[in-house]
Amino acid sequence: MLRKRLMTLALAVVMTVSVFTGCGSKDDSKTSRSESKKTEQQKSDAKKEKAAEKEETKAPIEDGTYTAEFKTDSSMFHVNDAYDDKGTLTVKDGKMTIHISLVSKNIVNLFPGTIKDAKKKGAKLLQPTTDTITDENGNVVTDIEGKPKEVYGFDVPVPALDKEFDLALIGTKGKWYNHKVSVSNPVKAE
Secondary structure, eight states: OHHHHHHHHHHHHHHHHHHHHHHHHHHHHHHHHHHHHHHHHHHHHHHHHHHHHHHHHSOSSOSEEEEEEEEESOSSSOOOGGGTTEEEEEEETTEEEEEEEOSSSOEEEEESSOHHHHTSTTOOOBOOEEEEOBOTTSOBOBOTTSOBOEEEEEEEEESOTTSOEEEEEEETTSOEEEEEEEEEEEEEOO
16 A cells, blocks of 8 residues: 555656656746747848948948048057058048058057057958158158158058048067047049
């Protein structure tokens, strides 16, 4: 008789556990379905945001070549004095890039973003070009020895006009610096 009672009790416990476990899995499936719907909604929202960003990052001016002001937050990092804080802004397929000639070859790379982003694996640094400085009349500027003055130049992506954006740089000594820059007042080149 004791054995019969123990078997009945064990069977009751097993049935109770299976009922609660069964209910739990039903609730979990409902939860996972609703989470799946949320995830799909979040993906859809993210796609819409990216599309809106692409639309916003389209250049507000037509494709072509312009002269534009390039301002920085530093007296040590700026466009060559011969160019009066200006660079050549190129707009192609709605994307803007400004070519700037610096004052020397002491800045070896730029990065559109912050130092933190520049140090991430796979970050693509902007490579310099070697630019020969000319004056407002198109004459080549020479150094003390009479050689053409050569400096580094960079093609910097411009996310928007008249708005500051981050630009990190690294110098010849291997030290990184964060800067805020802006591009404004584009004038169509003739």
